[in-house]
Amino acid sequence: MSTTPAPACDGTRVTAHVDGVLPAEARADMEAHLAGCAACREQEAFERGLRERMRALPAPVVPAGLEDRVRRRIRHRPAPAAVRWLPLAAAVALAVIWGRGAAPFVAWELARDHSHCFAMEHLPAEVWTSDTGEIAEWYRQRGTDLPLIPASAGGVELVGGRYCPLLDRKVAHLYYAGEKRHLSLYVVPGPARFGSRFVTRQRGESVRLVHTGGMTLALVGEDAETVDAFHRALSMSRADASSLASPPLTGAP
């Protein structure tokens, strides 16, 4: 490290001085420079004050229950049934955001959330199952009715799910994964006013919004073919269900 006097201003060294990391022999030179240089003195004063101001900021509030959630994941315990829902007024206000339609905006948020979740080394699912009945029950207990969903399609299979905040609404997020591919299925209660179908690419993800049966489903995946195959399987399971639900039309035209 240089020990030559600093005749010229060197802001980085002023910073080092503020943080007390200048070597002893350079400190005197810095003091001498500061005595004669108003600009560097101002920098020094700002940086010292900044430290005080930053430490005076209140710490961000740790979300309630985070410590328990961490413990649970370390010990692999299932999550409790309680889910915090937005107050009704907030939910109504947000329904307007979803309803008003800026579909590309919604799609962008979905793509962001999809890559956020799957970019993690530990997929942040709260329920782990490949069983469609089991996951439907998990969501039903929390107030969300899932449509009929395939256990696997397009090379991905169901692995679990949780709720994710999307545009400040809690949305059911189901995770599907396969060999190097992932797919998200979002189930948004209520209609969205951007037509019955919307297909786009956002942030490198293929996003498909399907409005069906009073709810909006969103499919997100890196691979458009996977999304396509999954969409077909989804439509088929719904078609199967409706044919099962209605009595056989013997003798009908």
Next chain:
Amino acid sequence: MNAQKTPASRDRIAARPQIGNKGRRDRDSPEGCPAVGLTREERFEAEALPHLRALYGTAYRMTRNAHDAEDLVQETYLRAFRAFDHYQPGTNIRAWLFTILHRARTDSFRRQSRSPQTVELTGEGPAVPPAQDALAAGGEDIVRAMEALPEVFRSAVVLRDMEDFTYDEIARILEVPVGTVMSRIHRGRALLRAALARRPA
């Protein structure tokens, strides 16, 4: 420095919880441990969980929203728990946890192949709510200026000025040379100063 390896990390299914080591007692393990009788989970929780508030604070300053911050903190703890056998008791667990936090954050960017900067959408969509701590009197300008700072500078300044780590510790946490730490802190503070000068309190 803990050279944490992440085997199976590319396989997201590996994220499934592993059943089987639940409640394993250290007294059963070959190497004894000072806290005999505590499970690995209990030792980890006792050592690591007291730092949750600090980790969350930094995670929140990095991600700028509560949901991502919580996910980042959970990811950090899961990684740390997995690597806990490599942690040497009595060494700086706080710096170790922050190193993992930072690595989790950069890995996440790498996998998403996105820059840390969030694209701002204007006109459409909901207004971004003010950061919760911006509501505190007086802190508003500085919080805004911080949030506008590119993340490389923001994390260096946060680690120094809020978490009070030394340059050496920050260098280990961010996995860059000390000289880089110094210049990032300098640059970060200079950018904050410029931003605050434009918007006097």
